[in-house]
Amino acid sequence: MTLVADTRAMAWRNILNIRRNPELLVFATIQPVIFVLMFRYVFGGAIQGSLPPGQTYVNYLMPGVFVQTIVFGALTTGVGLADDLHLGLIDRFRSLPISRAAVLTGRTTADLLRNFFVVTLMMLVGFAVGWTVDTGVSAIVGSMLLLLGFAYSLSWAFAIVGLTARNSETAQAISFPFLAVMVFASSAFVPVATMPSWLQGWAENQPVSVVINAVRQLTITGDVTSEVWKAVAWIIGITAVCVPIAVARYRKVT
Amino acid sequence: MTATMGAGAEAAVVADGLVKRFGDVEAVRDVSFTVPRGTVLGVLGPNGAGKTTVVRMLTTLAKPTAGSASVLGLDVQREAMKVRGVIGLAGQYAAVDENLTGRENLRLVGKLTHLSAEQTAARADVLLEQFNLVHAADRLVRTYSGGMRRRLDLAGALVHEPPVLFLDEPTTGLDPKGRNELWAVIRNLVDGGTTVLLTTQYLEEADALADRILVIDHGMVIAEGTSAELKSRFAATVIEVGFRDGDTAERAATALASVGELRTKGELVRIGVAGAESATAMLEAVRALDGAGIEPATMVLREPTLDDVFLALTGHAAEEATDTDDDEVVVTKGRGRKTKSEPAEKRGGAR
Numbered sequence: 001m002t003l004v005a006d007t008r009a010m011a012w013r014n015i016l017n018i019r020r021n022p023e024l025l026v027f028a029t030i031q032p033v034i035f036v037l038m039f040r041y042v043f044g045g046a047i048q049g050s051l052p053p054g055q056t057y058v059n060y061l062m063p064g065v066f067v068q069t070i071v072f073g074a075l076t077t078g079v080g081l082a083d084d085l086h087l088g089l090i091d092r093f094r095s096l097p098i099s100r101a102a103v104l105t106g107r108t109t110a111d112l113l114r115n116f117f118v119v120t121l122m123m124l125v126g127f128a129v130g131w132t133v134d135t136g137v138s139a140i141v142g143s144m145l146l147l148l149g150f151a152y153s154l155s156w157a158f159a160i161v162g163l164t165a166r167n168s169e170t171a172q173a174i175s176f177p178f179l180a181v182m183v184f185a186s187s188a189f190v191p192v193a194t195m196p197s198w199l200q201g202w203a204e205n206q207p208v209s210v211v212i213n214a215v216r217q218l219t220i221t222g223d224v225t226s227e228v229w230k231a232v233a234w235i236i237g238i239t240a241v242c243v244p245i246a247v248a249r250y251r252k253v254t
Numbered sequence: 255m256t257a258t259m260g261a262g263a264e265a266a267v268v269a270d271g272l273v274k275r276f277g278d279v280e281a282v283r284d285v286s287f288t289v290p291r292g293t294v295l296g297v298l299g300p301n302g303a304g305k306t307t308v309v310r311m312l313t314t315l316a317k318p319t320a321g322s323a324s325v326l327g328l329d330v331q332r333e334a335m336k337v338r339g340v341i342g343l344a345g346q347y348a349a350v351d352e353n354l355t356g357r358e359n360l361r362l363v364g365k366l367t368h369l370s371a372e373q374t375a376a377r378a379d380v381l382l383e384q385f386n387l388v389h390a391a392d393r394l395v396r397t398y399s400g401g402m403r404r405r406l407d408l409a410g411a412l413v414h415e416p417p418v419l420f421l422d423e424p425t426t427g428l429d430p431k432g433r434n435e436l437w438a439v440i441r442n443l444v445d446g447g448t449t450v451l452l453t454t455q456y457l458e459e460a461d462a463l464a465d466r467i468l469v470i471d472h473g474m475v476i477a478e479g480t481s482a483e484l485k486s487r488f489a490a491t492v493i494e495v496g497f498r499d500g501d502t503a504e505r506a507a508t509a510l511a512s513v514g515e516l517r518t519k520g521e522l523v524r525i526g527v528a529g530a531e532s533a534t535a536m537l538e539a540v541r542a543l544d545g546a547g548i549e550p551a552t553m554v555l556r557e558p559t560l561d562d563v564f565l566a567l568t569g570h571a572a573e574e575a576t577d578t579d580d581d582e583v584v585v586t587k588g589r590g591r592k593t594k595s596e597p598a599e600k601r602g603g604a605r
Binding site for chain 1: 313314315335336338339341342343345346347348349350351353354358362363365366367368394407410411414
């Protein structure tokens with residue numbers, strides 16, 4: 001099976017691309033950093049009142065910011081694939097005797113590493129503004145695994161967008177409103193209980209909220225509750241649905 | 255079928271009745287040919303003639319609607335993976351990663367063709383040397399010129415030393431220096447025993463590189479032969495006379511009718527004459543114009559071009575074909591992926 005070797009080669013190429021454009025990585029963290037500062041210092045005081053007694057807003061906020069970062073970061077998978085398709089690179093790859101899925105597995109693997117870096121950076125930002133985790137290192141490791149798992153599943157979802165869109169700009173334009181709804185109509189920044197009742201059902205149960213809530217459980221109370229298993233189920237579900245669709249889509253367009 | 259059977263092991267590439275349809279548009283209709291081992295076939299035609307689509311079918315990138323093809327006896331559909339192991343492809347658009355260095359681009363191909371790290375490094379050194387890229391080997395490709403990218407792209411197609419090479423308009427967009435450099439590289443490869451199929455819009459290029467030339471237009475083969483054979487079919491030399499306007503050209507055409515094979519295009523009149531008679535024909539033309547009292551604006555004696563070939567073979571000029579075929583002929587199946595101004599055949603073929 002050459003899939004593993006080909007995936008490594010493609011991932012190597014994609015990681016070099018990330019390293020050669022460090023400004024894109026920095027850019028990817030600027031927006032979430034601004035959100036941290038804004039919500040921590042501007043809106044935080046107002047939102048604090050809606051939180052259960054004893055909970056600090058910064059500890060509530062940071063898991064939301066982590067997930068926001070990886071959700072918007074998932075766009076880069078789609079945009080990168082769309083660029084490869086339109087710049088003729090994929091034709092070169094396809095004329096070589098490589099495993100057909102390697103273009104996709106290589107990119108999603110590289111994006112996984114990229115997300116690891118970005119989430120680590122955001123955790124450091126969190127610590128700098130007073131984020132505290134009293135539940136131990138294992139909670140942080142567990143949170144990281146959940147976040148990376150979710151990021152990986154979203155990479156595959158956005159690979160489909162990248163393989164479907166006319167070009168990378170379109171891929172970005174299609175995804176943005178959808179992502180904004182996913183991130184803001186969630187428990188990321190404000191408790192769902194403060195939303196109108198018709199929105200609560202969605203905001204409480206959609207995958208972004210579920211993953212955020214799971215990370216909160218791990219970092220605030222340290223309990224591995226059903227919320228964590230629900231998050232794991234979403235990650236497996238999204239991956240299981242999106243991988244075959246992305247691969248089929250890739251075969252069709254190339 | 256007979257072509258496939260007869261050619262046997264001596265044929266590097268065999269196309270047998272290839273057809274490619276995109277929706278209602280037939281980009282390639284019944285194209286058959288054979289490329290003997292160690293030779294160069296030039297596929298000549300204007301933009302949109304179907305050249306790229308033929309190459310894409312032969313390199314396993316596009317599935318033929320009908321017909322079959324093989325490379326070194328391997329069927330491009332049933333044994334696609336094996337075919338990919340023996341071919342190299344350099345397309346119209348340099349398929350190189352801008353954010354990698356030249357050497358890294360070659361390493362990537364080495365990794366993807368499952369060469370060992372040592373083999374890849376050695377091949378990269380040889381190719382960088384051969385393609386005059388040593389000085390830029392460790393620079394990011396985004397700093398390369400167009401010619402350097404093309405050379406690197408071609409080098410990338412050669413990392414795994416494929417015995418059969420497909421070059422799709424390898425010199426389009428290159429300046430004369432870049433073109434000459436690339437020609438020299440291609441000649442070297444052929445001397446080393448590589449079989450080459452190259453597409454081009456330039457008769458001059460086919461003339462310079464190809465053992466045999468296949469002329470295609472609107473997806474069909476309209477002529478095949480050596481460069482000399484093809485040229486002798488329309489006239490070895492062209493007298494081109496320019497006039498101030500189309501009306502004058504029309505009147506002049508009547509006066510010049512006896513000189514040779516005549517074609518009028520706008521304010522230009524072209525007269526095809528046999529090489530040996532070119533000087534006397536020129537004199538004759540001057541006399542005829544003088545006798546009719548028509549003053550030409552320009553008058554030149556030149557080699558036939560692709561345009562002349564097309565006029566003779568199809569009755570329409572190559573550039574006219576370009577104009578019509580470059581419009582959105584290809585049906586966009588759901589969505590148009592390619593956004594740059596690429597020839598229609600490429601856009602269609604990419605699906």
